[in-house]
Amino acid sequence: xxxxxxxxxxxxxxxxxxxxxxxxxxTEGLYRLNSKDQPAPAMATKIVKPTKNGTQYxxxxxxxxxxxxxxxxxxxxxxxxxKRAMNPANKPVYTYIFSGIKNADAINNGKKSYKSLGIxxxxxxxxxxxxxxxxxxxxxxxTVPVFLPQDEKFVTKVGTDKYGTNSATTVSNGAFKVxxxxxxxxxxxxxxxxxYWDKQxxxxxQIRYQTVKDANTAHNLFADGxxxxxxxxxxxxxxxxHNANVKHVDRAWTYYLQVNQRSGQPLQNKKLRQALSLVIxxxxxxxxxxxxxxxxxxxxxxxxxxxxxxxxxxxxxETSFSTKVDIAKxxxxxxxxxxxxxxxxxxxxxxxxxxxxxxKNVAQFVQQQVQQHLSHVQVSIxxxxxxxxxxxxxxxxFALSQWYWLADFADPINYLGVLQSTNSMNSGQFNxxxxxxxxxxxxxxxxxxxxxxxxxxxxxxxxxxAGFIPLYYVRETHLVNHKLKGVAYHVAGETDYTRAYxx
Numbered sequence: 328x329x330x331x332x333x334x335x336x337x338x339x340x341x342x343x344x345x346x347x348x349x350x351x352x353x354t355e356g357l358y359r360l361n362s363k364d365q366p367a368p369a370m371a372t373k374i375v376k377p378t379k380n381g382t383q384y385x386x387x388x389x390x391x392x393x394x395x396x397x398x399x400x401x402x403x404x405x406x407x408x409x410k411r412a413m414n415p416a417n418k419p420v421y422t423y424i425f426s427g428i429k430n431a432d433a434i435n436n437g438k439k440s441y442k443s444l445g446i447x448x449x450x451x452x453x454x455x456x457x458x459x460x461x462x463x464x465x466x467x468x469x470t471v472p473v474f475l476p477q478d479e480k481f482v483t484k485v486g487t488d489k490y491g492t493n494s495a496t497t498v499s500n501g502a503f504k505v506x507x508x509x510x511x512x513x514x515x516x517x518x519x520x521x522x523y524w525d526k527q528x529x530x531x532x533q534i535r536y537q538t539v540k541d542a543n544t545a546h547n548l549f550a551d552g553x554x555x556x557x558x559x560x561x562x563x564x565x566x567x568x569h570n571a572n573v574k575h576v577d578r579a580w581t582y583y584l585q586v587n588q589r590s591g592q593p594l595q596n597k598k599l600r601q602a603l604s605l606v607i608x609x610x611x612x613x614x615x616x617x618x619x620x621x622x623x624x625x626x627x628x629x630x631x632x633x634x635x636x637x638x639x640x641x642x643x644x645e646t647s648f649s650t651k652v653d654i655a656k657x658x659x660x661x662x663x664x665x666x667x668x669x670x671x672x673x674x675x676x677x678x679x680x681x682x683x684x685x686x687k688n689v690a691q692f693v694q695q696q697v698q699q700h701l702s703h704v705q706v707s708i709x710x711x712x713x714x715x716x717x718x719x720x721x722x723x724x725f726a727l728s729q730w731y732w733l734a735d736f737a738d739p740i741n742y743l744g745v746l747q748s749t750n751s752m753n754s755g756q757f758n759x760x761x762x763x764x765x766x767x768x769x770x771x772x773x774x775x776x777x778x779x780x781x782x783x784x785x786x787x788x789x790x791x792x793a794g795f796i797p798l799y800y801v802r803e804t805h806l807v808n809h810k811l812k813g814v815a816y817h818v819a820g821e822t823d824y825t826r827a828y829x830x
Contacts, residue, residue: 328545328557329538332513336505337491338475339412340419344733344821345538350472351821352517352534353499357386357405357454357469360823362815364737366466370400370476370500374466381461381773382429388452393522394478395504402448404476412473413441417487421473423751424735426744427465427770429457461773464738470820471735476500502529502825513538530813530828546806555808556822561685564619564804572806575620579632579734579819580801581742583624584678584693584727585720585755586793593674594726598664600793603727605657606700607693609650613799616692617685620804624797625650627732627746627789628739631818637779642739646786650797654700661701674704679719680729682710689798690729720754728754731801734819739782740769741819746794757794 333345338354358366358374366374371386378385392400412419413434425431429445445457462468477490478498485496493510502523508515517534519526537554539545542563549557549572559567567573584603586594594600609623622630625647635642665674678693680686687710694706706727711719719725734741744750747766748758762785769781789795807814810830815823 328548328554329536330540330558332511332538333508333515333536334511335491336497338472338477339408339414340417341421347472348821349505349517349536350475352824353501353503353505353520354472354475355501356472356475358466360470360815360817360820362826364817364819366470370405377458377461377465381463382458384456384458384465385449386454386456388454389524390452391524392500393524394481394498394500395520395522396478396481396498397522398478398480398498400476400500401479402450402452402454404479405454406446406448407479407482408475408477409446410441410444411477411487413444415441423744424468424471424473427458427460427462429459432459460771462770463773463775463778464736464740467736467738472821502526503534528826530826531824534824534827549806554806555811556814556824557806559804559806560619561683561688565617567804567806568618568620570806572809574805574807574816576803576805576816576822577631577818578801578803579629579737580731580803581624581627581629582621582689582729582731582798582801583627584796584798585725585730586757586796587723587726587728587755588758588794589723589756592723592726593668593670593676596664596668597793598660598667599674600796602657602661602664602701603697604650604793604796605653605660607650607696607796607798608652609797609799612689612692616688617799620802621799622802623650624799626786627795627797628742628786629734629800632734632742633737633739635779635783637776642779642782642786646739646783646790648790657700658702661704665703672703676704676706676726677709677724678706678727678729679709679711679716679725681716682712686710686729693727693798723756727796730754733801737819739786740766743782743785743789746789755795757789757792759788759792759794762788762792762794 329345331345335341355369357371359369361367370388370392375384388402422435430439430443433439434441447455449455481498482490489496491497494505494508503517504520506516506518514537542559545557546563548554588595613621626643628643630643633642680690690708697706745752746757765781765785769778772778812830813827
Protein backbone atom coordinates (compact mmCIF):
# COMPACT_ATOMS: atom_id res chain seq x y z
CA UNK A 328 0.00 0.00 0.00
CA UNK A 329 0.88 3.66 -0.36
CA UNK A 330 0.06 6.26 2.29
CA UNK A 331 -0.18 9.08 -0.26
CA UNK A 332 -1.44 9.39 -3.84
CA UNK A 333 0.95 8.79 -6.73
CA UNK A 334 1.04 11.90 -8.91
CA UNK A 335 3.91 11.20 -11.33
CA UNK A 336 6.42 8.59 -12.45
CA UNK A 337 8.78 11.10 -14.03
CA UNK A 338 11.91 10.50 -11.95
CA UNK A 339 13.49 13.79 -13.00
CA UNK A 340 11.23 16.37 -11.38
CA UNK A 341 9.81 14.84 -8.21
CA UNK A 342 11.15 13.26 -5.03
CA UNK A 343 8.09 11.89 -3.26
CA UNK A 344 7.76 8.58 -1.42
CA UNK A 345 4.84 7.25 -3.57
CA UNK A 346 6.88 7.93 -6.70
CA UNK A 347 10.08 6.40 -5.36
CA UNK A 348 8.20 3.38 -3.91
CA UNK A 349 6.72 2.62 -7.33
CA UNK A 350 9.84 3.36 -9.36
CA UNK A 351 11.98 0.97 -7.28
CA UNK A 352 9.64 -1.86 -8.33
CA UNK A 353 9.35 -0.88 -12.00
CA THR A 354 12.63 0.70 -13.08
CA GLU A 355 16.31 -0.09 -12.61
CA GLY A 356 19.36 2.15 -12.59
CA LEU A 357 22.99 1.17 -12.87
CA TYR A 358 22.64 -0.77 -9.62
CA ARG A 359 19.86 -2.01 -7.37
CA LEU A 360 20.10 -2.69 -3.64
CA ASN A 361 20.41 -6.35 -2.73
CA SER A 362 18.93 -8.03 0.36
CA LYS A 363 21.94 -6.85 2.41
CA ASP A 364 21.40 -3.20 1.43
CA GLN A 365 24.47 -3.21 -0.81
CA PRO A 366 24.65 -2.13 -4.47
CA ALA A 367 24.31 -5.01 -6.92
CA PRO A 368 24.61 -4.83 -10.74
CA ALA A 369 21.36 -3.97 -12.50
CA MET A 370 21.66 -2.15 -15.84
CA ALA A 371 25.43 -2.11 -15.30
CA THR A 372 27.16 -5.44 -15.91
CA LYS A 373 29.31 -5.17 -12.75
CA ILE A 374 30.19 -2.99 -9.76
CA VAL A 375 32.61 -0.42 -11.14
CA LYS A 376 35.81 0.76 -9.51
CA PRO A 377 36.81 4.36 -10.27
CA THR A 378 39.86 5.48 -12.20
CA LYS A 379 41.69 8.82 -12.52
CA ASN A 380 42.23 9.15 -8.75
CA GLY A 381 38.63 8.26 -7.96
CA THR A 382 37.02 10.81 -10.30
CA GLN A 383 35.91 8.67 -13.26
CA TYR A 384 33.54 5.72 -13.58
CA UNK A 385 32.96 3.83 -16.82
CA UNK A 386 29.90 1.58 -16.95
CA UNK A 387 28.91 -1.04 -19.50
CA UNK A 388 25.16 -1.50 -19.96
CA UNK A 389 23.74 -5.03 -20.36
CA UNK A 390 23.17 -6.04 -23.97
CA UNK A 391 19.92 -7.82 -23.04
CA UNK A 392 18.46 -4.85 -21.10
CA UNK A 393 15.21 -3.61 -22.63
CA UNK A 394 12.38 -1.24 -21.84
CA UNK A 395 8.86 -2.64 -21.40
CA UNK A 396 8.01 -1.50 -24.96
CA UNK A 397 10.91 -3.50 -26.40
CA UNK A 398 13.32 -0.59 -26.88
CA UNK A 399 16.94 -1.37 -25.90
CA UNK A 400 18.31 0.35 -22.80
CA UNK A 401 21.14 2.57 -24.01
CA UNK A 402 23.90 4.51 -22.26
CA UNK A 403 22.36 7.65 -23.74
CA UNK A 404 19.15 6.97 -21.76
CA UNK A 405 21.13 7.66 -18.58
CA UNK A 406 22.73 10.80 -19.95
CA UNK A 407 19.34 12.05 -21.12
CA UNK A 408 17.58 11.42 -17.78
CA UNK A 409 20.31 12.83 -15.54
CA LYS A 410 20.57 16.02 -17.57
CA ARG A 411 16.78 16.37 -17.57
CA ALA A 412 16.94 16.14 -13.77
CA MET A 413 19.31 19.13 -13.72
CA ASN A 414 17.50 21.21 -16.36
CA PRO A 415 15.81 24.23 -14.67
CA ALA A 416 13.09 24.18 -17.35
CA ASN A 417 11.99 20.80 -16.00
CA LYS A 418 11.46 22.32 -12.52
CA PRO A 419 13.57 19.68 -10.72
CA VAL A 420 13.44 19.45 -6.91
CA TYR A 421 16.28 17.07 -6.13
CA THR A 422 19.25 18.72 -7.80
CA TYR A 423 21.42 18.93 -4.68
CA ILE A 424 21.93 15.16 -4.65
CA PHE A 425 23.99 15.48 -7.86
CA SER A 426 26.62 17.47 -5.97
CA GLY A 427 30.06 16.00 -6.59
CA ILE A 428 29.29 14.94 -10.16
CA LYS A 429 31.32 17.18 -12.47
CA ASN A 430 29.82 20.67 -12.82
CA ALA A 431 26.70 19.85 -10.74
CA ASP A 432 27.42 22.55 -8.14
CA ALA A 433 28.09 25.14 -10.86
CA ILE A 434 24.85 24.15 -12.61
CA ASN A 435 22.90 24.47 -9.35
CA ASN A 436 24.41 27.92 -8.82
CA GLY A 437 23.39 29.03 -12.32
CA LYS A 438 26.99 29.33 -13.50
CA LYS A 439 26.94 26.50 -16.07
CA SER A 440 24.43 24.82 -18.35
CA TYR A 441 22.82 21.53 -17.31
CA LYS A 442 24.27 20.16 -20.54
CA SER A 443 27.75 20.33 -18.97
CA LEU A 444 26.93 17.71 -16.29
CA GLY A 445 29.71 15.10 -16.10
CA ILE A 446 27.86 12.21 -17.72
CA UNK A 447 28.30 11.10 -21.32
CA UNK A 448 27.43 8.11 -23.48
CA UNK A 449 30.73 7.28 -25.19
CA UNK A 450 29.26 4.30 -27.01
CA UNK A 451 25.91 2.62 -27.54
CA UNK A 452 26.20 0.81 -24.20
CA UNK A 453 29.20 2.55 -22.60
CA UNK A 454 28.63 5.32 -20.08
CA UNK A 455 31.28 7.61 -18.59
CA UNK A 456 30.66 9.61 -15.40
CA UNK A 457 33.15 12.21 -14.19
CA UNK A 458 33.27 13.69 -10.70
CA UNK A 459 34.57 17.01 -9.37
CA UNK A 460 36.30 15.06 -6.60
CA UNK A 461 36.41 11.46 -5.31
CA UNK A 462 33.18 10.25 -3.70
CA UNK A 463 33.73 7.09 -1.67
CA UNK A 464 29.95 6.54 -1.52
CA UNK A 465 29.25 7.03 -5.24
CA UNK A 466 28.18 3.43 -5.92
CA UNK A 467 25.61 3.72 -3.10
CA UNK A 468 24.47 7.14 -4.30
CA UNK A 469 23.39 5.97 -7.75
CA THR A 470 20.88 3.50 -6.28
CA VAL A 471 18.62 6.51 -5.52
CA PRO A 472 15.65 6.68 -7.98
CA VAL A 473 16.56 10.15 -9.23
CA PHE A 474 19.51 8.48 -11.02
CA LEU A 475 17.30 6.15 -13.06
CA PRO A 476 17.48 6.19 -16.87
CA GLN A 477 14.64 7.22 -19.17
CA ASP A 478 13.86 5.87 -22.64
CA GLU A 479 14.78 8.98 -24.61
CA LYS A 480 13.02 7.74 -27.75
CA PHE A 481 9.77 7.11 -25.84
CA VAL A 482 9.86 10.31 -23.75
CA THR A 483 10.45 12.41 -26.86
CA LYS A 484 7.53 10.68 -28.61
CA VAL A 485 4.95 11.26 -25.82
CA GLY A 486 6.35 14.67 -24.88
CA THR A 487 8.24 15.72 -21.75
CA ASP A 488 5.14 17.40 -20.28
CA LYS A 489 3.09 14.20 -20.55
CA TYR A 490 5.74 11.62 -19.74
CA GLY A 491 5.09 9.70 -16.52
CA THR A 492 1.61 11.15 -15.98
CA ASN A 493 -0.27 7.86 -16.48
CA SER A 494 0.29 4.24 -17.55
CA ALA A 495 0.13 5.02 -21.27
CA THR A 496 2.86 7.64 -21.00
CA THR A 497 5.17 5.56 -18.79
CA VAL A 498 7.69 2.91 -19.74
CA SER A 499 9.92 0.86 -17.43
CA ASN A 500 13.01 -1.34 -17.66
CA GLY A 501 12.61 -3.22 -14.37
CA ALA A 502 10.78 -6.35 -13.25
CA PHE A 503 7.31 -4.78 -13.55
CA LYS A 504 5.44 -2.14 -15.53
CA VAL A 505 2.60 0.03 -14.27
CA UNK A 506 -0.92 -0.56 -15.63
CA UNK A 507 -4.35 0.85 -14.84
CA UNK A 508 -3.02 4.16 -13.56
CA UNK A 509 -4.88 7.25 -14.78
CA UNK A 510 -2.54 9.70 -13.09
CA UNK A 511 -4.79 10.36 -10.10
CA UNK A 512 -6.51 7.11 -9.11
CA UNK A 513 -5.65 5.45 -5.81
CA UNK A 514 -5.30 1.91 -7.15
CA UNK A 515 -3.13 0.50 -9.93
CA UNK A 516 -1.38 -2.73 -10.87
CA UNK A 517 2.24 -3.57 -11.62
CA UNK A 518 2.45 -6.39 -14.16
CA UNK A 519 5.51 -8.41 -15.15
CA UNK A 520 7.73 -6.80 -17.78
CA UNK A 521 8.16 -9.51 -20.42
CA UNK A 522 11.43 -7.93 -21.57
CA TYR A 523 13.10 -7.78 -18.14
CA TRP A 524 16.69 -9.06 -18.30
CA ASP A 525 16.39 -11.15 -15.10
CA LYS A 526 12.85 -12.40 -15.66
CA GLN A 527 13.57 -15.88 -14.27
CA UNK A 528 14.12 -14.36 -10.81
CA UNK A 529 10.60 -12.88 -10.71
CA UNK A 530 7.89 -15.02 -9.13
CA UNK A 531 4.93 -12.65 -8.72
CA UNK A 532 2.78 -12.09 -11.78
CA GLN A 533 1.53 -8.75 -10.51
CA ILE A 534 1.50 -6.36 -7.57
CA ARG A 535 -1.59 -4.32 -6.74
CA TYR A 536 -0.93 -0.93 -5.19
CA GLN A 537 -3.61 0.72 -3.08
CA THR A 538 -3.39 4.21 -1.60
CA VAL A 539 -4.70 4.20 1.98
CA LYS A 540 -4.14 7.38 3.98
CA ASP A 541 -5.85 6.29 7.19
CA ALA A 542 -4.11 3.69 9.37
CA ASN A 543 -7.36 2.28 10.75
CA THR A 544 -8.68 1.75 7.21
CA ALA A 545 -5.42 0.00 6.33
CA HIS A 546 -5.88 -2.31 9.32
CA ASN A 547 -9.43 -3.15 8.27
CA LEU A 548 -8.39 -3.86 4.66
CA PHE A 549 -5.62 -6.14 5.91
CA ALA A 550 -8.02 -7.96 8.22
CA ASP A 551 -10.37 -8.49 5.25
CA GLY A 552 -7.54 -9.97 3.17
CA UNK A 553 -7.48 -7.02 0.76
CA UNK A 554 -3.92 -6.01 1.64
CA UNK A 555 -0.87 -8.25 2.12
CA UNK A 556 1.41 -5.51 3.43
CA UNK A 557 -0.18 -2.56 5.23
CA UNK A 558 1.71 0.31 6.85
CA UNK A 559 0.10 1.56 10.06
CA UNK A 560 0.95 4.38 12.42
CA UNK A 561 -0.37 6.49 15.28
CA UNK A 562 -3.11 5.14 17.53
CA UNK A 563 -3.68 2.12 15.27
CA UNK A 564 -0.04 1.04 15.45
CA UNK A 565 0.00 1.65 19.18
CA UNK A 566 -2.98 -0.65 19.71
CA UNK A 567 -1.62 -3.46 17.51
CA UNK A 568 1.93 -3.81 18.80
CA HIS A 569 1.29 -7.38 20.00
CA ASN A 570 -0.62 -8.50 16.90
CA ALA A 571 0.89 -11.68 15.39
CA ASN A 572 1.01 -10.07 11.92
CA VAL A 573 2.98 -7.00 13.03
CA LYS A 574 6.42 -6.55 11.48
CA HIS A 575 8.68 -3.79 12.76
CA VAL A 576 10.85 -2.34 10.02
CA ASP A 577 13.93 -0.41 11.08
CA ARG A 578 14.58 2.41 8.66
CA ALA A 579 17.35 4.99 8.34
CA TRP A 580 14.85 7.56 9.54
CA THR A 581 15.40 10.24 12.18
CA TYR A 582 12.65 12.55 13.42
CA TYR A 583 13.93 15.85 14.75
CA LEU A 584 13.24 19.51 15.36
CA GLN A 585 14.61 21.97 12.83
CA VAL A 586 15.61 25.10 14.73
CA ASN A 587 15.29 28.51 13.08
CA GLN A 588 18.74 30.04 13.46
CA ARG A 589 18.22 33.01 11.17
CA SER A 590 19.50 36.38 12.30
CA GLY A 591 17.12 38.01 14.77
CA GLN A 592 15.53 34.72 15.84
CA PRO A 593 15.76 33.92 19.59
CA LEU A 594 17.04 30.40 18.87
CA GLN A 595 19.98 31.82 16.98
CA ASN A 596 21.49 31.59 20.48
CA LYS A 597 23.20 28.22 21.02
CA LYS A 598 22.54 28.04 24.77
CA LEU A 599 18.79 28.44 24.26
CA ARG A 600 18.85 25.57 21.73
CA GLN A 601 20.82 23.40 24.14
CA ALA A 602 18.39 24.15 26.96
CA LEU A 603 15.40 23.07 24.86
CA SER A 604 17.07 19.77 24.01
CA LEU A 605 17.84 19.03 27.67
CA VAL A 606 14.22 19.33 28.90
CA ILE A 607 12.67 16.90 26.38
CA UNK A 608 12.17 13.43 27.86
CA UNK A 609 12.65 11.28 24.76
CA UNK A 610 12.09 8.00 26.61
CA UNK A 611 8.68 9.20 27.76
CA UNK A 612 7.91 10.47 24.26
CA UNK A 613 8.63 7.13 22.57
CA UNK A 614 7.13 4.95 25.29
CA UNK A 615 3.86 6.76 26.06
CA UNK A 616 3.14 9.15 23.18
CA UNK A 617 4.31 7.07 20.21
CA UNK A 618 4.33 3.53 21.67
CA UNK A 619 5.03 2.09 18.22
CA UNK A 620 8.55 0.77 18.69
CA UNK A 621 10.31 4.05 17.86
CA UNK A 622 13.45 4.76 19.92
CA UNK A 623 14.91 7.95 21.47
CA UNK A 624 17.32 9.64 19.06
CA UNK A 625 20.79 10.59 20.21
CA UNK A 626 22.43 11.24 16.85
CA UNK A 627 21.33 12.69 13.52
CA UNK A 628 22.31 9.48 11.75
CA UNK A 629 19.98 6.65 12.67
CA UNK A 630 21.20 3.19 13.82
CA UNK A 631 21.84 0.64 11.10
CA UNK A 632 22.53 3.22 8.41
CA UNK A 633 26.22 2.43 8.10
CA UNK A 634 29.12 0.76 9.87
CA UNK A 635 32.29 2.84 10.10
CA UNK A 636 34.78 0.46 8.41
CA UNK A 637 37.74 2.10 10.16
CA UNK A 638 36.37 1.26 13.64
CA UNK A 639 33.85 -1.52 12.86
CA UNK A 640 31.28 0.39 14.89
CA UNK A 641 27.81 1.54 13.89
CA UNK A 642 28.26 5.21 12.95
CA UNK A 643 25.14 6.23 14.84
CA UNK A 644 26.41 4.63 18.03
CA GLU A 645 29.86 6.17 17.82
CA THR A 646 28.45 9.67 17.22
CA SER A 647 25.64 9.49 19.79
CA PHE A 648 25.56 11.88 22.72
CA SER A 649 23.68 11.80 25.99
CA THR A 650 20.05 12.86 25.74
CA LYS A 651 19.41 12.41 29.43
CA VAL A 652 17.04 15.01 30.83
CA ASP A 653 18.88 17.61 32.91
CA ILE A 654 16.46 20.28 34.09
CA ALA A 655 18.97 22.10 36.31
CA LYS A 656 21.52 22.47 33.54
CA UNK A 657 18.80 23.44 31.06
CA UNK A 658 17.60 26.26 33.31
CA UNK A 659 21.16 27.55 33.73
CA UNK A 660 21.67 27.56 29.96
CA UNK A 661 18.27 29.15 29.39
CA UNK A 662 18.98 32.00 31.79
CA UNK A 663 22.46 32.55 30.35
CA UNK A 664 21.15 32.40 26.79
CA UNK A 665 18.43 34.98 27.44
CA UNK A 666 21.06 37.31 28.88
CA UNK A 667 23.45 36.78 25.97
CA UNK A 668 20.71 37.41 23.43
CA UNK A 669 19.47 40.40 25.40
CA UNK A 670 15.95 38.95 25.50
CA UNK A 671 13.60 40.32 28.14
CA UNK A 672 10.08 39.21 28.90
CA UNK A 673 8.44 36.07 27.48
CA UNK A 674 10.05 34.19 24.61
CA UNK A 675 7.37 33.26 22.05
CA UNK A 676 8.20 30.14 20.03
CA UNK A 677 6.06 28.81 17.19
CA UNK A 678 6.27 25.04 16.65
CA UNK A 679 5.08 24.01 13.18
CA UNK A 680 4.37 20.59 11.68
CA UNK A 681 2.09 18.73 9.28
CA UNK A 682 -1.51 17.87 10.14
CA UNK A 683 -1.14 14.16 10.91
CA UNK A 684 -2.41 13.04 14.33
CA UNK A 685 1.00 11.68 15.36
CA UNK A 686 2.62 15.04 14.55
CA LYS A 687 0.08 16.87 16.69
CA ASN A 688 0.65 14.50 19.60
CA VAL A 689 4.43 14.99 19.46
CA ALA A 690 3.99 18.76 19.24
CA GLN A 691 1.80 18.83 22.35
CA PHE A 692 4.37 16.77 24.23
CA VAL A 693 7.24 19.10 23.28
CA GLN A 694 5.13 22.14 24.17
CA GLN A 695 4.33 20.70 27.61
CA GLN A 696 7.94 19.74 28.34
CA VAL A 697 9.33 23.17 27.44
CA GLN A 698 6.69 25.23 29.22
CA GLN A 699 6.78 23.03 32.33
CA HIS A 700 10.53 23.21 32.85
CA LEU A 701 11.65 26.57 31.48
CA SER A 702 10.52 30.04 32.54
CA HIS A 703 9.49 33.01 30.43
CA VAL A 704 8.63 30.91 27.37
CA GLN A 705 5.41 30.24 25.47
CA VAL A 706 5.19 27.63 22.72
CA SER A 707 2.35 27.92 20.22
CA ILE A 708 1.57 25.01 17.87
CA UNK A 709 0.63 25.33 14.21
CA UNK A 710 -0.28 22.17 12.25
CA UNK A 711 -0.91 22.63 8.53
CA UNK A 712 -1.04 20.45 5.37
CA UNK A 713 2.31 19.67 3.71
CA UNK A 714 2.08 22.42 1.11
CA UNK A 715 1.43 25.07 3.76
CA UNK A 716 4.20 23.64 5.94
CA UNK A 717 6.78 24.04 3.19
CA UNK A 718 5.67 27.63 2.68
CA UNK A 719 6.12 28.43 6.38
CA UNK A 720 9.55 26.80 6.41
CA UNK A 721 10.87 28.49 3.29
CA UNK A 722 9.65 31.82 4.64
CA UNK A 723 11.32 31.26 8.00
CA UNK A 724 7.98 31.69 9.80
CA PHE A 725 8.72 29.37 12.71
CA ALA A 726 11.02 28.88 15.68
CA LEU A 727 10.85 25.06 15.66
CA SER A 728 9.72 22.77 12.86
CA GLN A 729 8.93 19.06 13.21
CA TRP A 730 10.72 17.23 10.44
CA TYR A 731 12.50 14.01 9.57
CA TRP A 732 15.22 12.66 7.36
CA LEU A 733 14.78 9.30 5.68
CA ALA A 734 18.12 8.39 4.13
CA ASP A 735 18.24 8.05 0.35
CA PHE A 736 21.33 5.87 0.52
CA ALA A 737 23.18 4.13 3.32
CA ASP A 738 25.92 6.60 4.16
CA PRO A 739 26.14 9.22 6.96
CA ILE A 740 26.96 11.93 4.41
CA ASN A 741 23.34 11.76 3.23
CA TYR A 742 22.19 12.97 6.65
CA LEU A 743 24.99 15.34 7.52
CA GLY A 744 24.93 17.05 4.14
CA VAL A 745 21.35 18.17 4.75
CA LEU A 746 22.57 20.65 7.38
CA GLN A 747 25.32 22.23 5.32
CA SER A 748 24.75 25.96 4.97
CA THR A 749 24.18 25.74 1.19
CA ASN A 750 21.71 22.83 1.25
CA SER A 751 18.17 23.68 0.20
CA MET A 752 16.82 21.23 2.80
CA ASN A 753 18.43 23.24 5.63
CA SER A 754 15.27 25.16 6.53
CA GLY A 755 16.59 26.21 9.93
CA GLN A 756 19.63 27.75 8.24
CA PHE A 757 22.20 26.20 10.54
CA ASN A 758 25.39 27.89 9.36
CA UNK A 759 28.72 26.81 10.80
CA UNK A 760 31.97 27.24 8.84
CA UNK A 761 33.76 24.46 10.72
CA UNK A 762 30.94 22.01 10.00
CA UNK A 763 30.85 22.96 6.32
CA UNK A 764 34.62 22.60 6.04
CA UNK A 765 34.64 19.13 7.61
CA UNK A 766 32.01 17.87 5.17
CA UNK A 767 33.87 19.42 2.24
CA UNK A 768 37.04 17.66 3.38
CA UNK A 769 35.13 14.38 3.65
CA UNK A 770 33.79 14.82 0.14
CA UNK A 771 37.17 15.57 -1.36
CA UNK A 772 39.31 12.82 0.15
CA UNK A 773 39.96 9.48 -1.49
CA UNK A 774 41.12 7.96 1.80
CA UNK A 775 38.57 5.85 3.67
CA UNK A 776 40.32 6.59 6.97
CA UNK A 777 40.18 10.33 6.41
CA UNK A 778 36.61 10.20 5.07
CA UNK A 779 35.20 8.57 8.20
CA UNK A 780 37.34 10.73 10.50
CA UNK A 781 35.90 13.90 8.95
CA UNK A 782 32.36 12.52 9.20
CA UNK A 783 32.80 11.73 12.90
CA UNK A 784 34.17 15.21 13.55
CA UNK A 785 31.30 16.78 11.62
CA UNK A 786 28.72 14.85 13.66
CA UNK A 787 30.43 15.92 16.87
CA UNK A 788 30.52 19.54 15.71
CA UNK A 789 26.82 19.45 14.85
CA UNK A 790 26.04 18.26 18.37
CA UNK A 791 28.32 20.78 20.08
CA UNK A 792 26.61 23.61 18.20
CA ALA A 793 23.09 22.21 18.76
CA GLY A 794 22.40 22.63 15.07
CA PHE A 795 19.26 20.51 15.44
CA ILE A 796 17.29 18.79 18.22
CA PRO A 797 16.89 15.01 17.72
CA LEU A 798 13.68 13.40 18.97
CA TYR A 799 13.37 9.77 17.90
CA TYR A 800 14.35 7.11 15.38
CA VAL A 801 11.26 6.11 13.43
CA ARG A 802 10.36 2.44 13.40
CA GLU A 803 7.89 1.56 10.69
CA THR A 804 5.05 -0.77 11.67
CA HIS A 805 3.61 -3.11 9.04
CA LEU A 806 0.89 -5.72 9.04
CA VAL A 807 2.21 -8.47 6.76
CA ASN A 808 0.62 -11.64 5.38
CA HIS A 809 2.65 -14.45 6.98
CA LYS A 810 2.85 -16.21 3.60
CA LEU A 811 4.54 -13.23 1.92
CA LYS A 812 8.31 -13.83 1.68
CA GLY A 813 11.29 -12.34 -0.14
CA VAL A 814 10.41 -8.68 0.41
CA ALA A 815 13.51 -6.48 0.82
CA TYR A 816 12.74 -3.89 3.49
CA HIS A 817 15.78 -1.67 2.99
CA VAL A 818 17.09 0.38 5.89
CA ALA A 819 17.90 3.19 3.46
CA GLY A 820 15.81 3.22 0.32
CA GLU A 821 12.38 1.94 -0.59
CA THR A 822 10.81 -1.48 -0.07
CA ASP A 823 11.55 -3.83 -2.96
CA TYR A 824 8.85 -6.39 -3.83
CA THR A 825 10.39 -7.52 -7.11
CA ARG A 826 11.79 -10.78 -5.66
CA ALA A 827 8.83 -11.45 -3.35
CA TYR A 828 6.72 -14.61 -3.41
CA UNK A 829 3.97 -16.37 -1.46
CA UNK A 830 5.04 -19.45 0.45
